[in-house]
Amino acid sequence: MKRVAMSVVVLILGLGSWTGWAMTAAEKPFVSNIDSQTGDIHVPEGYTLWPVLGTWSHAKTEGDSGIQEHHVVYTQPETIQHYQQTGEFPDGAVLVKELLNTKTMAMTTGPAVGHATTVKGWFVLIRDTKGRFPSSSLWGDGWGWSFFDAEDSMHTESKDYKTDCIPCHTPARQLAPKEAVDSDKWIYSFGYPVLQNK
Numbered sequence: 001m002k003r004v005a006m007s008v009v010v011l012i013l014g015l016g017s018w019t020g021w022a023m024t025a026a027e028k029p030f031v032s033n034i035d036s037q038t039g040d041i042h043v044p045e046g047y048t049l050w051p052v053l054g055t056w057s058h059a060k061t062e063g064d065s066g067i068q069e070h071h072v073v074y075t076q077p078e079t080i081q082h083y084q085q086t087g088e089f090p091d092g093a094v095l096v097k098e099l100l101n102t103k104t105m106a107m108t109t110g111p112a113v114g115h116a117t118t119v120k121g122w123f124v125l126i127r128d129t130k131g132r133f134p135s136s137s138l139w140g141d142g143w144g145w146s147f148f149d150a151e152d153s154m155h156t157e158s159k160d161y162k163t164d165c166i167p168c169h170t171p172a173r174q175l176a177p178k179e180a181v182d183s184d185k186w187i188y189s190f191g192y193p194v195l196q197n198k
């Protein structure tokens, strides 16, 4: 009787660790900021602690001079290191573009100095070298693509990256380094000089 009970325990423990293994192999998300079943993306928590990859400033085009919007792009430290070594974005690279409202004013450094005020929203890209979510309209061409309004960092406003993102990222392809892998040509990488540091 004791032996039977022991075998049951062994069997249950065995099954437990097997399903645990299967879960890790098949379902463990390759990045933390996605739903591993659907591929739904959210803005990664704590991204502001990541290094800044680069920034973009949008000048006002009408009336007074100054800055109307400021973009700060963040990524994981490993992504920068990997790119510097190989010239490619690694699987699981997350690029977060934070959109910021600004104020421009005279300061002791100059007559029109812009600074960031509040967050307007986020664009998030996740490099996927394995084509993990073929049925999602927000994954393809080597990346996961989503936009978020400042009100909701968990649920994207985007419906289909092919219409929401691709048309505006097509010019990046002409500006990308010739030797870049195809998927990396969607990125405006010339704006990130840190990637060229060795």
Ligand code: HEC
Binding pocket: 056, 071, 073, 095, 096, 097, 123, 124, 125, 144, 145, 146, 147, 158, 161, 164, 165, 166, 168, 169, 186, 187, 188, 189, 191
């Ligand atoms: C109106 C055109 C436009 C649309 C629409 C657009 N992008 Fe971009 N995106 C750009 C430009 C131009 C840059 C770089 C300059 C800037 O930020 O002003 C950029 C930069 C980015 C960056 C920083 C990495 C890089 O390529 O430099 C991310 C991340 C990003 N976009 C994600 C997205 C996603 C995801 C979508 C769709 C949900 C999207 N973008 C839609 C034009 C656009």
